[in-house]
Structure formats: structure tokens, C-alpha cells
Amino acid sequence: MCGAIIAGLLLLALLPSALxxxxxxxxxRGGTLTVDPGSRRALIEQDGRERPLWDGVHRLEDGSTVTIRDGIxxxxxxxxxxxxGGPVPAAxxxxxxxxxxxxxxxxxxNACNHGAACLRARTLLAAEGREQRDLPLTAGSHPQTDTSGRCRAALAEPDFTACPSLTAVTGDSRCRALVAQACGEADACATSAAxxxxxxxxxxxxxxxxxxxxPAxxxxxxxxxxxxxxxxxFAACLTANPAANR
Structure with a gap:
């Protein structure tokens, strides 16, 4: 567990904001405001010159404002x-x-539509729906019920296995390629931090x-x-010498 936490913290440090x-x-009032993604430093470019933007609240042409404090x-x-890289998908x-x-x-x-875990999950969803219909309208459009709590716990239970299509190579997972690269063929570098x-x-x-x-x-x-x-x-796993990736 400790190694997993360290690897996660290391990952955050390694992902460069320069990307x-x-x-x-x-x-x-004229000029272009540029904010660096790493330092958050604010610069104004005007008349061919670039300089730090002074502290305060600055209005943009679209009517929105940007606040600068200590040049940040x-x-x-x-x-x-x-x-x-764009708006975060709606959760x-x-x-x-x-x-x-x-x-x-x-x-x-629905690749695992007939699997036992899927059928149990659909049974829970139906039970939740019945409980929600018994609640007053003031409870909201998607109120939490006892079965909602059961489903929340089930998300972490091994009996409710994930359908393999979620992380299939041909699917929409972007991280699957990173796992393949870092872990290597037949998980040759499975014990590496990467x-x-x-x-x-x-x-x-x-x-x-x-x-x-x-989800796409x-x-x-x-x-x-x-x-x-x-x-x-996250360099490619050296299958011939997996120890080099540790």
C-alpha cells in the first residue's frame, strides 16, 4: 500500500504542467493577457511589449474578470x-x-449483459427505483435510498466484477495504453513503480x-x-530486462 501511495505522489510530480x-x-482596455499553466504568472502583451500585469481586477472583452494577486x-x-485540454465531462x-x-x-x-454480476446489479437498480417511487416529490429527482447505499458499497466488492470491455484495448480507455506501455507484454514489468x-x-x-x-x-x-x-x-517496459524499469 505504501508503495502505491508513493507511486501516485510521484506520478503527480512527474506530469509536467508544461504540456x-x-x-x-x-x-x-487593450492588450492580451497570458497566464502560464505552471506558475500562474500573468503577463500582458501590448504594442509589441510584454510585462507583468499589475495586481487588481481586470475586465476582459467578453465581460468576465480576472483577479491578479502578487502577479499571480x-x-x-x-x-x-x-x-x-477542454471542459471536464459532466459527471x-x-x-x-x-x-x-x-x-x-x-x-x-452491454457486453456482459448476461453475466451474473450484471444481473445482480440490475436487480439492485430495480429495487432502488421502487424505493424512490415511494418517496415524496420533495425528496428530489434521484433521492438516495437504502439500496443506493448497498450499490455504493457493491462498487468496491469483488463479487461485482467489472466487465472486461471497460478497459479493452479497442475501447475508449485512454489509460489502457499507458498500462500496456509501462507494464509490458505479459506484465513483464508488473512490479515496477511505473x-x-x-x-x-x-x-x-x-x-x-x-x-x-x-464514457467515450x-x-x-x-x-x-x-x-x-x-x-x-512511463518509458516502455524493457521486456528483456524488466529490472531496469523498477
Whole structure:
């Protein structure tokens, strides 16, 4: 467990913010504001010259504002979208645990529709639906019930196995390629820190895809995996000498 935590922390340190694009916005009073994704330093380019932008609240041409403190920009939603490579997918199912369980066990493509785990998950989803219908309208559109809690716990239970199609090579997982690269053929480098970190990312990505409305859209962790493919830490497993990858 300790090794897994260390690998995860190391991964966060290794994913370079330089891979993200600088955010730019047109200032209402003229000039272009540029914010670096790593340092968050704010610079204004005007009349062919670039200089730090003074502290305060600055209005952009679109009417939005950017706050600068000690030369550092307070990140806005637009900046975060740019640095993440686009808007984060909507987490429609984030608290709909029975639907997550069905997606996990049956597959996004229903490839495991007749499996025992899938059938049990669908039974729980139906039970949750009956409980929700018995609740008053004031409970909301997707209220939590006793069965909701059961589904939440089941997401971590080994009896509710994940459908293999979730992380298939030909599927929409971006982290699957990172696992293949870091762990190697036949898991030759399975004990390496890089392989462990890649598997952690794959697990996180799967959780995000279960929560997101469209599992085919790259999640935040999926984008990190795409960036990590070029990171030396996740160099291809040397099958002939797996010890070199440790």
C-alpha cells in the first residue's frame, strides 16, 4: 500500500504542467493577457511589449474578470478548461450508485449483459427505483435510498466484477495504453513503480467514466494518461530486462 501511495505522489510530480497550453484573453482596455499553466504568472502583451500585469481586477472583452494577486492570476473556469485540454465531462452519475454499478458490471456497451454480476446489479437498480417511487416529490429527482447505499458499497466488492470491455484495448480507455506501455507484454514489468502508477490511473479513469454522462469522452485522468505516454517515468517496459524499469 505504501508503495502505491508513493507511486501516485510521484506520478503527480512527474506530469509536467508544461504540456498544458497557456491561457490567453483579450483585455477590455487593450492588450492580451497570458497566464502560464505552471506558475500562474500573468503577463500582458501590448504594442509589441510584454510585462507583468499589475495586481487588481481586470475586465476582459467578453465581460468576465480576472483577479491578479502578487502577479499571480486567480484561476478561472476558462483557464482550467484550457489547461485540462477542454471542459471536464459532466459527471451525471456521480451519486447514482446503482446506475454506476450496472455500467461497471454490464459494460458501457452491454457486453456482459448476461453475466451474473450484471444481473445482480440490475436487480439492485430495480429495487432502488421502487424505493424512490415511494418517496415524496420533495425528496428530489434521484433521492438516495437504502439500496443506493448497498450499490455504493457493491462498487468496491469483488463479487461485482467489472466487465472486461471497460478497459479493452479497442475501447475508449485512454489509460489502457499507458498500462500496456509501462507494464509490458505479459506484465513483464508488473512490479515496477511505473506499472503500479499506470494501473492506479486506469482505476481512477474507470471511476470517472462510470460517473460521466458520456464514457467515450476523455476524462481528466484519461487526459493525464495521454500526456504521461511521453513521460520518461512511463518509458516502455524493457521486456528483456524488466529490472531496469523498477
Amino acid at each position: 498544458a497550453e497557456s491561457w490567453q484573453g483579450a483585455l477590455q 492570476a486567480v484561476p478561472t473556469a476558462a483557464m482550467l478548461d484550457t489547461w485540462r 451525471t452519475y456521480i451519486d447514482r450508485y446503482c446506475q454506476q454499478l450496472v455500467r461497471k458490471t454490464c459494460g458501457f456497451d 506499472c503500479d502508477a499506470a494501473r492506479q490511473l486506469l482505476a481512477l479513469e474507470t471511476e470517472e467514466r462510470l460517473e460521466n454522462d458520456d 469522452v476523455a476524462s481528466l485522468t484519461g487526459r493525464q494518461c495521454l500526456e504521461a505516454l511521453d513521460n520518461p517515468f
